Each structure stands twice: as C-alpha cells, then as structure tokens.
Amino acid sequence: QQQVKQSPQSLIVQKGGISIINCAYENTAFDYFPWYQQFPGKGPALLIAIRPDVSEKKEGRFTISFNKSAKQFSLHIMDSQPGDSATYFCAASHHGQNFVFGPGTRLSVLP
Amino acid sequence: ETGVTQSPTHLIKTRGQQVTLRCSSQSGHNTVSWYQQALGQGPQFIFQYYREEENGRGNFPPRFSGLQFPNYSSELNVNALELDDSALYLCASMTSTDTQYFGPGTRLTVL
Numbered sequence: 642q643q644q645v646k647q648s649p650q651s652l653i654v655q656k657g658g659i660s661i662i663n664c665a666y667e668n669t670a671f672d673y674f675p676w677y678q679q680f681p682g683k684g685p686a687l688l689i690a691i692r693p694d695v696s697e698k699k700e701g702r703f704t705i706s707f708n709k710s711a712k713q714f715s716l717h718i719m720d721s722q723p724g725d726s727a728t729y730f731c732a733a734s735h736h737g738q739n740f741v742f743g744p745g746t747r748l749s750v751l752p
Numbered sequence: 753e754t755g756v757t758q759s760p761t762h763l764i765k766t767r768g769q770q771v772t773l774r775c776s777s778q779s780g781h782n783t784v785s786w787y788q789q790a791l792g793q794g795p796q797f798i799f800q801y802y803r804e805e806e807n808g809r810g811n812f813p814p815r816f817s818g819l820q821f822p823n824y825s826s827e828l829n830v831n832a833l834e835l836d837d838s839a840l841y842l843c844a845s846m847t848s849t850d851t852q853y854f855g856p857g858t859r860l861t862v863l
C-alpha cells in the first residue's frame with residue numbers, strides 16, 4: 642500500500658534525446674508527487690513536483706505526466722544533456738508526511 | 753546550496769555503540785524529516801518533526817529517536833547500532849507547500 646514502484650532501474654540516452662522514467666503507486670491518499678535528482682555524494686534535490694488535480698506540469702526541460710486513474714506518473718527530460726547524468730527518484734506523500742521514495746533510476750547521458 | 757547542513761560528514765562506529773547525527777535546517781522551516789538511504793536504494797523515511805513534536809514515523813524501531821530544537825536544528829540518535837544501520841542519513845527541512853530541502857547527509861559505517 643505504501644510502496645512506490647519505479648522503472649527502469651537504469652537508463653542510457655544519447656545527448657539530445659528524451660529520458661523517460663515511470664513510477665506507480667497504490668495509496669490513493671497520496672496528494673503530492675515530487676521528483677528528485679541526486680548526484681554522487683550529495684543529498685537529493687527537488688526537480689519538479691505535481692499534485693493530483695493536474696495531469697501535466699512542465700518546468701524547462703522537465704515534464705511530469707500524471708495519470709490519476711492508473712495511479713502512475715512519469716518524468717520526461719527533453720534534450721537530455723551529459724550534466725543530467727544522475728540518479729532520479731520519484732516519491733509520494735500525504736499531507737506532507739511519510740514521504741515514500743521509489744528505488745531510483747540511474748540515468749547516463751552519452752555525449 | 754539548500755541551506756541545510758549536517759554533521760559530521762562521515763562517522764565510523766562499532767556494533768552496539770550509540771550515535772548522534774545533527775542537522776541545521778533553513779530558518780523558518782518548522783518541519784524536518786530524517787531519512788536512511790542504503791547504498792543503491794531510495795531514501796527510507798525514519799520520522800518527521802514539526803515544531804519540536806514528532807508527527808510521523810516510518811517503519812524503524814524505537815532505538816531510532818530524534819529531537820528538534822527551537823533554533824531549527826535537530827538530532828537523530830541511534831542506540832545499539834547494528835551492521836545494517838550502515839547508510840547515508842539525510843535530513844530535509846520542509847516548507848508549508850511540502851517542498852523538501854535535503855542536506856548533504858552523514859555517511860555512517862558500523863563495523
């Protein structure tokens with residue numbers, strides 16, 4: 642019930658390509674869905690977040706697509722750059738409490 | 753920089769010992785959460801404090817305890833350390849809109 646599933650585990654994309662990472666959840670009480678980027682030796686940093694009252698949110702090259710009926714959400718990184726190479730985590734929470742994180746996707750963008 | 757600091761950066765302890773990790777949150781952020789991140793995994797929610805009171809706890813035993821102080825600092829205490837406690841420990845301060853700002857973490861090694 643509290644688990645957030647994330648796929649793929651790892652992803653290799655050419656520079657300029659689109660990176661897509663998918664997540665699925667079970668708990669319909671979740672009301673906040675953030676994506677975090679983490680570089681080695683650093684803490685996670687918020688990239689973009691969405692709430693279930695909208696189906697899509699775009700910030701620069703990053704877009705979240707949200708499908709409430711399927712209980713799925715995804716991160717799209719347009720024009721992927723080598724500097725985007727990092728581990729990405731989706732997460733979910735209810736009223737800002739008990740954040741549940743996915744297991745992560747290691748993205749490598751080839752130059 | 754997120755404005756969230758943690759100390760120490762690295763720590764080595766032996767099984768059975770006790771450890772205290774410290775976090776300094778952003779000024780004005782009344783909510784702080786602590787996470788355990790094992791190597792290659794997503795952060796696992798330990799607990800959350802709001803205005804010096806615990807208001808959420810993950811699936812961690814009572815030997816994990818915490819404190820939050822009025823000056824936006826907080827502590828994570830772990831008693832009777834076990835080998836499996838070896839991990840990166842992250843704290844995150846949170847805004848009223850659920851945005852979390854993570855510190856760089858403390859790498860704990862239990863021998």
